[in-house]
Amino acid sequence: MKALFGQGQDSLSIKPGDSSWPFWLAVPLYPYSRRRTLRKEVVKDTIWTFDQMQGILYTVVPIRMTVVKLSEGGLLVYAPVAATKECIRLVQELEAKYGDVKYIILPTASGLEHKVFVGPFARRFPVAQVFVTENQWSFPVNLPLSWLGFPSKRTHVLPENSKDAPFAEDFNYAVLSIDLGRGSFEEVALLHKRSRTLLLTDSVLSVPESPPxxxxxxxxxxxxxxxxxxxxxxxxxxxxxxxxxxxxxxxxxxxxxxxxxxxxxxxxxxxxxxxxxxxxxxxxxxxxxxxxxxxxxxxxxxxxxGRPFVAPILQSFIFTQAPQAVLDWADEVASWNFQRIIPCHFDAPIEATPDQFRRAFTFLKKKSSIGEGFLGGGSQPLPEEDFEFIRELEENLTKRGITSPQKEKV
Incomplete structure (x- = not known):
């Protein structure tokens, strides 16, 4: 895959202001006001990823935006990242060759680490229509999207049926929605049919052995x-x-x-x-x-x-709230014909089949006759002792009324 920093420049030669992110105080994550952008071509003349870095206490991981060329001309953007000069210039290079950014997808409901970027990004691409999931919310204060910079006249809720979306010729999508009491966990799985590429936000990931x-x-x-x-x-x-x-x-x-x-x-x-x-x-x-x-x-x-799996905090906190809904969503996504997955964090692309994707959710099923238990990736369990702190945290948050007790037993 071909990677580009800036306009084909190396990582040391861009101007300091090109990576500046002035809105970092909204979500103060490392590296704060300076964010580099790495663009990679995943599928030739079709799909590109834009990686930035963020974290807390030097626990840094990639955060990723994906751009896809539309068959009608133009571009679709999934999960925008910080709209630095460098990032926008890299997108505009694609626009010059393939057409305007026409659609911007926010594929989550509560994740400020994704939501905070959409408004500033959308303002740089004034013809783009912004699509969000239905149950949007924010914490600690539930603010309307317009207060977060979303363009009110260009922001729409994704149609319930993906066939009714204006980009249906190129994409299928399925929305996972879990009621958490104070808000919803939502994720849009988006399939680019022609390249057989599945775009995800947080639900499934893969960890590389070496740093990205x-x-x-x-x-x-x-x-x-x-x-x-x-x-x-x-x-x-x-x-x-x-x-x-x-x-x-x-x-x-x-x-x-x-x-x-x-x-x-x-x-x-x-x-x-x-x-x-x-x-x-x-x-x-x-x-x-x-x-x-x-x-x-x-x-x-x-x-x-390197197999795809569900992050431990989602296994413990979120997906056990509605295991059957998660499994039904996973079944629908696994019915699609894809050969790679691009999540918003950690490794990408992940070469994976629908069956490998589906097996990542077997931790939601009780032990079966073939010996599968609460498995992290459908083949071996994640160590129980590593979940101890997450489970203690979940219990404390539930006691304080910050999170809801588990609604469905797995």
Whole structure:
């Protein structure tokens, strides 16, 4: 796949202002006001991905927009990212060759990390029609879309039947909607029929063994997490970048994996005072955790050879709220003819069959006669001990009334 930073430039040669994102305070995630964009051509003259990076406490992962050429001419954009000068220029290069951006899809209902980008992006493409799912909401304050910058005259709810959408010639879609009490989890699975490519937001992902290219543009987070203690200096090597990425993945998907031990506050403070780097960038030497020897086994179990799977937090928090609805949605999507999946996070594209997609949801079924249980990818279970913190968090949030108790038993 061909990758481009800027206008065919390398990662160091663009002007600083080209990656500026002035609205970062709306969702203050790293790297805050400066976001690089990596464009890759996935299907020649047909599909392109635009990767940026974001995270919390240097737990950084890709966030991805996908652009598809329409058979009638023009472009469809799925899940916009930050509309920096660099990003817009890369889209405009495609417009010059293939036609205007005609449609913009927000494929989720609550995810501010996706929603916050749509308004600024849509304003840069004034002929584009914006389509959203029906049950839009935001937290902590439920604001109307117009207050988030969505163009009111150009924003529409996706038709219930994908055949009624103006882009039906090229696409099928199916919307997963789960009532969570205070709002809904929603995801639009969008199939580009001609290229047999399935676009997803959060429901299914795949983890690469090595850090994605966009994450390596700024390797500091990788090296930060490659350390074994606050006292260690880590060289910038390929092995250390990979080590940091694999630990970041465990943080991102389990929040606090079983292979992680938290240091006592006293010890963490003593180590911080002795740390070789006590700069603000290094959190003044604060590094309050250490990894057990088996952390790599936890990563390999999670990765599962790169197979598509459902993120642990969705397995525990969200999809168990309506398991039958999720399985019905997965069955509908699996009935389509696709050969690759492009999710909004982690690896892409994922070469996967409909059967592999469907098997990612077998954790919602009880044990069967062939021995399948609550499986992360349809072939082997994710380690139960790695779910412990997520389940404790779920219980605490439910007790406080922030989340609803499980409605359906799996």
């Amino acid at each position: 290219e966009i994450v390596q543009v700024d390797p500091y987070p990788l090296l930060f997490h490659a350390r074994d203690s606050a006292l260690e200096r880590v060289e910038d090597t390929e092995a250390n970048r990979r080590k940091g990425w694999q630990r970041i993945t465990l943080f991102a998907l389990y929040l606090r994996p079983s292979a992680l031990e938290m240091s006592g506050q006293g010890q963490a403070l003593r180590d911080a005072l002795k740390a070789p780097d006590r700069s603000k960038k290094a959190y003044f030497g604060w590094f309050p955790f250490k990894w057990k020897a088996q952390w790599q086994q936890s990563f390999e179990a999670l990765r599962g050879g």
